Amino acid sequence: MQKRIFSSKDELGKYGAEAGAKAIRAAIRSKGEARIIVATGASQFEMLGHLVEAKGIEWHKVTVFHLDEYVGMGVDHPASFRLYLWRRFVSRLPFPLKAFHPVNGDGDPEAECRRLSKLISRSPVDVCFAGIGENGHLAFNDPPADFRTSRPYIVVDLDEACRRQQFGEGWFKRMENVPSRAISMSIKQIMKSGMIVCSVPDKRKAEAVRDCLKGAVSPINPASILRKHPRCILLLDKESASML
Numbered sequence: 001m002q003k004r005i006f007s008s009k010d011e012l013g014k015y016g017a018e019a020g021a022k023a024i025r026a027a028i029r030s031k032g033e034a035r036i037i038v039a040t041g042a043s044q045f046e047m048l049g050h051l052v053e054a055k056g057i058e059w060h061k062v063t064v065f066h067l068d069e070y071v072g073m074g075v076d077h078p079a080s081f082r083l084y085l086w087r088r089f090v091s092r093l094p095f096p097l098k099a100f101h102p103v104n105g106d107g108d109p110e111a112e113c114r115r116l117s118k119l120i121s122r123s124p125v126d127v128c129f130a131g132i133g134e135n136g137h138l139a140f141n142d143p144p145a146d147f148r149t150s151r152p153y154i155v156v157d158l159d160e161a162c163r164r165q166q167f168g169e170g171w172f173k174r175m176e177n178v179p180s181r182a183i184s185m186s187i188k189q190i191m192k193s194g195m196i197v198c199s200v201p202d203k204r205k206a207e208a209v210r211d212c213l214k215g216a217v218s219p220i221n222p223a224s225i226l227r228k229h230p231r232c233i234l235l236l237d238k239e240s241a242s243m244l
Contacts, residue, residue: 001232003213005241009201012235013046019233020047020127020197021054027126027194028061033098035063036127037185037193038089039139040081042169043131045088047199051129052092063099064090065120067130067139067190070179071155073105079171080105103183109155112183117152120189128193132200132223135161136208140184145222152189156182168204187225196232198223203239210243 006012020036027034038048066085075082082102090100101119104112136143142159163178172178190196200209212223213234226232 001227001229001234003234003236005236005238007238009046009237012199012201012237013048014050016047016129016197016199016233016235017050017054020051020129020195021057023127023195024057024062028058033061033063034126035065035123037065037067037125037129037190038085039067039128039130039199040084041131043199043201043205044129046201047129047197048088052089059093059097060095062097063101064097065101065116065125065185066103068182068184069103069105071105071109071181071183072179075102075106079166103153105183109181109183113151113153113155116183120152120185125193126195128190128196130190130196130198132198132205132208132212133162134165134204134208135159136211136221136223137162138187138190138222138225140182141187141222143222144219145187145225147187147219147225149186150188151186153183154186156184158182165204187222191225191229193229194231196226196229197235198226198232199235200240201237203242205240206243209234209236209240213244 024034069081073080140156142162158180166178167175211221215221215224217224217227
């Protein structure tokens with residue numbers, strides 16, 4: 001894992017977008033297409049803003065997956081990650097993607113896991129854009145995360161700290177409205193990515209960053225597993241790095 005600390009969230013986001021864009025362009029040159037994973041949440045605002053403006057990416061050769069979605073969440077809900085990605089990423093690209101495979105929170109979650117698992121298993125993923133939660137989660141793999149499952153997508157229970165983060169970021173009007181279950185990409189699937197660009201700004205992430213880098217590699221600190229990835233870049237600002 002490489003670690004870089006920036007003076008602002010915008011600098012962090014710009015660097016992350018440029019690093020990911022370089023890897024996407026390289027994948028397209030080498031094999032004619034790229035497959036990527038994008039994340040959601042407040043930590044990704046700046047990175048996605050720069051990524052959609054990146055030059056020289058043939059987006060019609062890019063297939064996109066994303067990390068997670070709440071069980072029972074309709075696409076029209078303000079907290080829907082599908083809606084987030086449409087507004088902040090997909091609809092802002094200069095031309096359509098080769099494919100976009102959103103996580104559908106409606107319907108049978110286990111059937112949706114099987115559908116997505118089949119799709120993502122067809123070919124390797126070149127770049128995963130990710131973040132770290134206040135409780136150290138990676139995607140919605142809250143502690144103690146399942147480091148063993150080989151299933152690409154799984155149904156998970158969300159702990160209170162995770163749900164409080166979603167409420168605190170303003171996605172829900174009331175804490176009791178935050179769902180208790182989600183469909184999440186698994187830890188092993190994330191770690192299969194050729195490159196991981198992990199953007200983690202803000203003071204509220206400082207403890208999770210410290211535990212990720214200084215604590216044991218353990219399901220109790222889910223994001224600590226990133227230390228075992230050969231091409232992971234952890235991007236911090238001064239606030240998120242303040243406890244290192």
